[in-house]
Each structure stands twice: as C-alpha cells, then as structure tokens.
Amino acid sequence: MAAPGSSPFHIPSSPHSDSGASLDRILGVDSECGDDDSVQLSDSIETFLDASEIEVKFAPSEHIPGTSSPIHSSNKDHSFNDSQVEIELALTDHVLGTSSPVHSSEASWPDILDALKVQTVHFQTHFPPMVCPWTFMSHEERYQRVVGQIEGLLLSQIQNGMVQGDAPLGFTYPDYSDWSQVQYHPGYGLRPNLSASRMITTRLENRGSATKYSLIVLTLWSILELFDQDSFVTKRELYYQHINHYRSQVAVDECVKVIACMLRIPRLHLRILSTSKGLFMGNIVFHNAQGIQVIGSHATPIPQDITGISQLASDAKFILVVEKDAVFQRLADDNFAVIYQPCLVITGKGVPDLNTRQFLYHLWTHLKIPVLALMDGDPFGLEILCTYRFGSLPMTWSQELLPVPIMKWIGIFPSDIHQFSREHLKPLSKVDCAKIRSLLQRPYVEAHPELKQEILIMKDHGWKAEIEAVDSVGDFVIRQILSQHWR
C-alpha cells in the first residue's frame, strides 16, 4: 500500500484514506478562503461534518449583532448523536418560527411574505449556507486537483497491481444506497452518518464486479481526456463514445456516481454534465457561465453551469417550485409570476435533476427569499418535495449543495383531500403503498411530525389527488399563502 504523500509526483492521498485535511494543507484552501470570519465559521462546521468532508465550508456571512455562532460546538469527537439532533430540531423550530405564524385574520400579502422573508434570513444566519471551495478555485487549481486525484488513484491501483496478492485491486467508496448510512440535519438536510460508515469495494478479482471495475477505470480515463482537451461531455455522449463497453446508460450513471462519491468532487467539476431538464420564469436577470445575459420573463431552461452564474438580480418576493411541467405551463399562461406578486417559478419536470436543485439552492442562498412548493398529493409528490427539501440518498455523499430545508409545502395535502370531488381522486396503488412505507422510514420524516402526519392520513384513507384536480392553480397558491396553510 502506497503511503499517502510518499509519491515523488506530489500526488494527493487517496480519497478513502485521510484525505481532506492533508489535501487542504497541500493546496492551501483554508488560507485562500480569506477573512477571519470564514476561519472561525469553518471551525464550527466540524461539529456536524465528517472530518473527511472538511472541504465544504460556510460562506463568510454578514455578522448580525446578537447572533451566536451557527452551531454550538461542544462535542470534540466530530460525531453527531441523537440528542444533538433533538437540540438542533428545537433550535430550528425556534428559528423557523413554525409555531408562530402571522397572527391576524386579515394578514395581507406583504405581512406574510415579510414574515417568511425574516424567517429565511434568520435561518440562513443560523445555518449559513455552505459554499463549495471547488466553486472558487481558479481553472488551473481545479485542473491540478482533479487530475492529481484521479492520477493518484489510478497510480495506486497500478502500484497495487505490481505487488499482486499483497493488496487486491479495488475502488472503495461509501455505500450511498443505504439509509442507515445517512442522517438528517435540520439546517442542512441529509448528511453522511459518521457512526455508520459502511464502504463498498468494487474489486477486480470478483467475477461479478470486474466489469464495473473496468468501467470505472474507463470513466476515470475519459475524465482525464476531457481535462486534456479542455472540454465537457454529457453522460449521454460519454455512453455513445464507449457504447460497446458501457452497454447501457445506467452503467455510465453508476460510474459517475461512484467517482463523485469516491473522490468527493462535484459532478460538474468532473466535466460530466447532464442535459438540463428544468425550467424557470419570473422577474430575474443574470449572466450565465458564457457571460450571456439571461432574462426569465418567460419559460427558460435552467443553465447547466450554475456556478458560472453572475450579476444575479431579481425583485421576486418568493420562489414557487412546482412538480410538473403541465402546472408550470398553466401558471405561465396565467402570467402568475407578475400578476399577483413578483415571484420566480421553477419546475424540475418530475423528479428534479441536479441542475434544477443546484439552481434553486443558488437562488435561495443569493436572494434570501422564501421557497414554496406545490406538489401532487400522492407519495411520489411527497418524495419529490423531500428531494428538494432534504436532499437525496446518493447525493448526500457527493459534494453538491442542494437541500433547501426551510422550503414550505403548500399542497396538495392529503388532509385536504376531502375538498376535492371523488372523480378527481385515485386510489393508492400497490406501488404507492410501498412508497409510503419507504417514506415513513426516512430520517427526515421522523424529524417532521407534520409531514409524517400527512403521510399517515394518506395511508389511512387510501386516496391520492393530483394538482390537476385544482381549477385554478394560481388562485390555489394565493389561497394557501394568504391562509398561511403550509407544512
């Protein structure tokens, strides 16, 4: 086994050894981050993040007088136990003010939106949005780091191969498909669980995983080529380039996911993109990565490189996330984004892709405005809500910044389903019931009794309702906000 750092080529240590701190030391990430604030904040992050995950740091946020540091760091072992979760939950409840809506029967738009805005700012002050250091690296630095890590990984495999029998060839990465490996953090959604760190090893020796091993090597090699040619590729293109090897696009997806988890590098910086699926509209202007001005006055595709967004400006009072494209189009037809209150509407067209979630996170952290979500009243609608709000299982292990934990769900609630006529309701299928069982086992549902309650109600009455059941989506959204009817 090659000792980290012993290479004459100055190669960063492998990701499954003690990587983060040493890499930071080698690359001087800490010192680059700048002012005193960030140093102090980056200390506190270790209270809930894995030591190996130290690369993700708090943004240097404005200090608001009277506020304490984001998380009280009393535990020295960097672990994260149940009692801490309870404390954080109580704290979040306080910060969110969930128990104290605007108490007025004739609460107006500005009152409610102002209150929500204050909650959002409080939340982000208490849980400063994380920033990914990858975003602020120079082109050259990013090149050095990614290529260095991949070359180091491949080199260690070759070295191991030369002393065959001593160290078997294999790639080790976290078991990103196991819920027991993650835990819920009220401020940051799903985070890796430090007490349980089961790793998967894809070994060349195993007959079953030899193919996967070789495909991971192929993908790593392809990424090096991309850096060499200074180009990007979509997952689909990568699949077609090596169609005989990959056999299906699922194999490409799997390899990219493994590499992102293993090296803890955001997918974008591996130079592998996915075709953007989401749309947005509303009063917003920004420059994309190519420096071209984007105006969201009508339905506009979400840009692929979120980190390249600059000169963002918007007078929107809130962001509305809708599940389906059909609902988005209905709101576009009604000119919803300008007619009532200036707002932004976003859809991921079903299960949201990474781009859509990154874009939402970017808007939420930069504009500091409330985020509302309109989803179907069925198990999959709830799952999509949770994906936006708390994050998804595999992405927990990547270095992507995605969850918006303060997002408000404004419907359709299973508890309101009796308001719809029977013809608009559908009985829960066998698959729906399985999804409900799955949802009830998730850590974030356990932490949110109001969500759990809704799931149990749906399970009890056995019916689901889609947003199509609502006559006017715009009116429905307005009604829900004005009555402060959200979860």
Next chain:
DNA sequence: CCTTACGCGATCAATCATCC
C-alpha cells in the same frame, strides 16, 4: 449458512417520434 455487494427491473414524469 448468513451477510454483503451487485445487477437488474420497476417506477415516475415528461417529451418526441411514429403509427393508425
């Protein structure tokens, strides 16, 4: 024999092309 790792299939939502 039991656990673990892995592959495959199923599912959802949406779009687009093709066929009747």
Next chain:
DNA sequence: GGATGATTGATCGCGTAAGG
C-alpha cells in the same frame, strides 16, 4: 388527432452470486 413506444434522468426494491 389520439394512442403507443422509445428516450432521458432519478430513485428504490428484490433476487442472486460470491465470500467469510
């Protein structure tokens, strides 16, 4: 014009083979 199937992206569950 409506129905159908393929495609794209994301996720979960189950069966199976390997290994201790």
